[in-house]
Amino acid sequence: MKRVLEGSQAVAEAVRLAKVQVVSAYPITPQTHIVEYISEYCATGKMEAKFLRVESEHSAMAVLIGAATAGVRTFTSTSSQGLALMHELLHWAAGARLPVVMAEVNRALAPAWNVWTDQTDSLSQRDTGWIQLYCEDSQEVLDTTLQAFRIAESVNLPVMVVLDAFYLSHTYESVDIPDQEEVDQFLPSFHPKFQMDAKNPCAFNQLAPPGVYMEMRYNMHSAMEQTLNYFGKVEDEFNRVLGRRYGAVEAVQCEDAEIIFITSGTVTSTCRYVIEKLRKQEEKVGLLKIKMFRPFPVDAIRRLISSVKKAAVIDRNFSFGASGIFAQEVRASLCNIPQHPVVFGYVVGLGGRDITPEVLEDIYWHTKKNEIPEQENQWIGLREVDHEIESC
Amino acid sequence: MKSNLAESELMYSGHTGCPGCGATIAMRFFLKALGHETMMVIPACCWTVIAGPYPQSTLQVPIIHTAFETGAAVASGVRAALDIKGDTKTTVVTWAGDGGTFDIGFQALSGAVERNEDIIYVCYDNEAYMNTGVQRSSSTPYGAWTSTTPGNAWKKIAKKNIMEIMAAHRIPYTATASIAFPEDLVKKVEKAKHIKGTRFLHIFASCPTGWQIPSEMSIKIARLAVQTNIFPLYEVEDGVRYTINYMPKRYLVNEYFRPQGRFKHLTDEDLQVIQGMVNENWELLLRKANNTKGVI
Numbered sequence: 231m232k233r234v235l236e237g238s239q240a241v242a243e244a245v246r247l248a249k250v251q252v253v254s255a256y257p258i259t260p261q262t263h264i265v266e267y268i269s270e271y272c273a274t275g276k277m278e279a280k281f282l283r284v285e286s287e288h289s290a291m292a293v294l295i296g297a298a299t300a301g302v303r304t305f306t307s308t309s310s311q312g313l314a315l316m317h318e319l320l321h322w323a324a325g326a327r328l329p330v331v332m333a334e335v336n337r338a339l340a341p342a343w344n345v346w347t348d349q350t351d352s353l354s355q356r357d358t359g360w361i362q363l364y365c366e367d368s369q370e371v372l373d374t375t376l377q378a379f380r381i382a383e384s385v386n387l388p389v390m391v392v393l394d395a396f397y398l399s400h401t402y403e404s405v406d407i408p409d410q411e412e413v414d415q416f417l418p419s420f421h422p423k424f425q426m427d428a429k430n431p432c433a434f435n436q437l438a439p440p441g442v443y444m445e446m447r448y449n450m451h452s453a454m455e456q457t458l459n460y461f462g463k464v465e466d467e468f469n470r471v472l473g474r475r476y477g478a479v480e481a482v483q484c485e486d487a488e489i490i491f492i493t494s495g496t497v498t499s500t501c502r503y504v505i506e507k508l509r510k511q512e513e514k515v516g517l518l519k520i521k522m523f524r525p526f527p528v529d530a531i532r533r534l535i536s537s538v539k540k541a542a543v544i545d546r547n548f549s550f551g552a553s554g555i556f557a558q559e560v561r562a563s564l565c566n567i568p569q570h571p572v573v574f575g576y577v578v579g580l581g582g583r584d585i586t587p588e589v590l591e592d593i594y595w596h597t598k599k600n601e602i603p604e605q606e607n608q609w610i611g612l613r614e615v616d617h618e619i620e621s622c
Numbered sequence: 623m624k625s626n627l628a629e630s631e632l633m634y635s636g637h638t639g640c641p642g643c644g645a646t647i648a649m650r651f652f653l654k655a656l657g658h659e660t661m662m663v664i665p666a667c668c669w670t671v672i673a674g675p676y677p678q679s680t681l682q683v684p685i686i687h688t689a690f691e692t693g694a695a696v697a698s699g700v701r702a703a704l705d706i707k708g709d710t711k712t713t714v715v716t717w718a719g720d721g722g723t724f725d726i727g728f729q730a731l732s733g734a735v736e737r738n739e740d741i742i743y744v745c746y747d748n749e750a751y752m753n754t755g756v757q758r759s760s761s762t763p764y765g766a767w768t769s770t771t772p773g774n775a776w777k778k779i780a781k782k783n784i785m786e787i788m789a790a791h792r793i794p795y796t797a798t799a800s801i802a803f804p805e806d807l808v809k810k811v812e813k814a815k816h817i818k819g820t821r822f823l824h825i826f827a828s829c830p831t832g833w834q835i836p837s838e839m840s841i842k843i844a845r846l847a848v849q850t851n852i853f854p855l856y857e858v859e860d861g862v863r864y865t866i867n868y869m870p871k872r873y874l875v876n877e878y879f880r881p882q883g884r885f886k887h888l889t890d891e892d893l894q895v896i897q898g899m900v901n902e903n904w905e906l907l908l909r910k911a912n913n914t915k916g917v918i
Contacts, residue, residue, distance in 0.1 A: 285730070285732070288691070295699060299700065304699075322688070426700065431658075434686045436676050436679070
C-alpha cells in the first residue's frame with residue numbers, strides 16, 4: 231500500500247513489519263521521530279515489543295546487547311553525539327556477533343552545535359565491525375531496514391541503516407509499505423544459534439587470551455566478506471517477494487562514461503538529475519552510487535569503473551589530516567589495478583549545507599578541466615576563510 | 623543453629639580468585655540461595671577474571687560478560703528479552719564490583735533503578751579497583767591507602783553511601799549483606815528472589831590482596847566491619863521501611879582498622895575521627911529504623 235510519509239516513519243514501519251521484540255533508545259534530534267512512531271506503535275498494540283526508554287544511548291545499545299544475547303530481535307536508532315557515545319558498545323555488539331539493527335540519522339558532530347546532515351558521525355564508526363548501508367530515499371530506507379534484519383541474522387553482525395538528517399528523516403515521500411504476509415515470507419522469525427539459556431549455561435564474551443582472540447577477529451572479517459556475497463542473495467529474495475532491488479553499488483550510465491560521480495545518500499538523487507542534464511549537452515558522464523560502505527564493495531567498484539578516466543567523489547564528511555572518507559576508500563580500492571581512473575576528492579555540504587545541482591555541475595567542469603587533482607581534497611563552496619595559522 | 627545453606631553448588635571449583643577472596647565466597651552463597659534459574663550479567667570487575675577464561679566457566683548458570691559501565695542496562699535487556707519470550711521464572715542478576723556500581727556504572731544503574739527493572743543488582747564491594755591493582759573508587763573508605771592514594775595522599779573523603787542513594791530511588795528492596803553472615807545473606811537473597819522490581823544487594827566482600835591482610839583473615843575482617851558498625855546489616859523496603867538485622871557489639875573501629883595494611887599509616891587521632899564518623903552514621907541509621915520500628 232502506498233502512503234505519503236516521512237523517512238522516519240518509513241524506518242518505524244519497517245521495524246513494525248519486522249516484528250522487532252526489544253527496542254531501546256534515547257532521544258536526539260533528528261532521530262526523535264523514529265522512536266516516537268515506534269513508541270506509539272508499542273503503546274497502541276500495533277507492535278508487540280518491549281520498548282526501554284533508557285537514560286543514554288550507551289545504555290540503549292547495552293540493553294540491546296543483553297536482549298540479543300538472550301535471543302530476540304532488537305532495534306535502536308540514534309544520531310551524531312548519540313552514536314559517538316555508543317562507540318564502545320558498537321565494538322561490543324559486533325565482537326559479540328549480535329544481529330542488532332540500528333537506524334542512524336546522519337547529523338554533524340559538535341562543536342559547533344549543528345543538527346543538520348553530515349556523514350562524519352557514521353563513517354567515524356567504520357572500524358567497529360558494523361555493516362553500513364546508506365540510503366537515497368524513503369522507500370530505500372524502509373526496504374533496507376527490512377533487509378538489515380535478514381543480513382544481520384544470517385552473518386551475525388550488526389547492521390547500521392544510514393539516512394540523511396531532514397532530507398530523509400523529516401521529508402515526506404510516497405512509500406510503498408509491504409503487507410505483513412509479504413514481509414513474513416522474506417523475513418522469518420529470529421532463531422539464534424546460541425543464546426543465554428538456563429538449561430544450557432554458557433559464558434558469553436569472556437576473557438580470551440592471545441591464543442584464541444585473533445581467530446575470533448578473523449571470523450568477523452570472514453563474516454564481513456561473506457556479507458558482500460550474501461547481500462546479493464538477500465536482494466534476490468527481496469526482489470522476488472517485493473519487486474525491488476538496489477545493489478551494493480549502482481552504476482548509472484557508466485558504460486561509456488569518461489567522468490563519473492561517486493555518491494552516497496540523498497545527494498545521489500541530485501546527481502541523477504545533473505547527469506541527465508549534462509548528457510543532453512553530450513557530456514560522457516555517469517554516476518556510481520555506493521550503498522554499502524561496510525563491507526566496502528571493492529570488486530564491484532573495480533569492475534564498474536576501471537575503464538572510466540576520472541572519478542569525482544562527493545564526500546559530505548571529512549577525516550581530518552586525510553581526506554573525504556569515501557574518496558579514501560575509492561582510492562584504496564583502485565590503487566592495485568594497473569589502469570584506473572584518476573580520483574578527485576570533493577568535500578561538500580558539511581553540516582547540512584545545500585549541495586545544489588549547480589554545485590555538482592561546477593564539480594563536473596572542474597574535474598573535466600584538470601588532468602589530475604590540484605589537491606587531494608577540494609573543498610567546494612567555502613566562504614572567505616582566514617587561513618592564517620599561529621606560527622609555532 | 624540449623625544452617626539455611628543449600629547443599630547444592632552452582633559454582634565449580636577451580637575459579638581464578640585470589641586466596642581468601644570475599645567476592646568468590648559471596649558468589650557461592652548467593653547462588654546457593656538463588657538456584658539455577660538465574661542469568662548472570664557481569665560487567666568488568668574481578669569476577670571477569672574469576673569466572674575463568676574461554677573456554678572455561680566457573681558457574682553453572684549462563685553468564686554474559688559485558689562492558690564496565692553497562693551492568694544494569696545489559697540486565698535490563700536480558701530481562702526484556704525473557705519477558706517478551708514469556709519466561710518470568712528466570713531471575714536476571716547483575717553482579718558488579720564497587721567500581722562498576724558506585725562509579726562508572728552509576729548512570730546506567732540509576733536509569734535501571736528508576737525504571738524499576740525486574741532484576742537483582744548485586745554490588746560485591748571490595749572498596750577499590752582491585753582487578754586493576756587497588757586504585758581508589760568512590761567506595762574506598764576514609765583513611766585507606768590505595769595505589770592512587772599513596773603515602774600522605776591516603777583517601778580523605780568518605781565512602782559514597784550507595785544504600786541511601788538506592789533507597790532514595792524507592793525501589794522495593796535494598797539490603798546490605800556480608801560474607802561473614804551467610805545465613806543472613808541467604809535469607810536476603812531468598813527474600814529478594816520473590817520480590818518484583820529492582821532489588822539491590824550491597825555485599826561486603828573483603829579483599830586480602832588489596833586490604834593487605836592474610837587470606838585467613840578474610841571472614842574475620844568482614845565480621846568486624848559489621849560488629850564495629852562500619853558496615854551495618856540492614857534492609858530498606860520501598861525506600862522507606864528500615865530494618866536493622868544485626869545489633870552490633872559496638873566494638874571500637876580500631877579493632878577493624880589495625881589488622882589491615884591499607885590503614886597502617888593512620889594515627890590514633892585519625893582513628894578517633896573515624897570513630898566519630900562511624901558513630902554519626904550509626905545514629906542516623908538507628909533514627910531511620912526507629913521511625914519505622916525496624917530495630918530488632
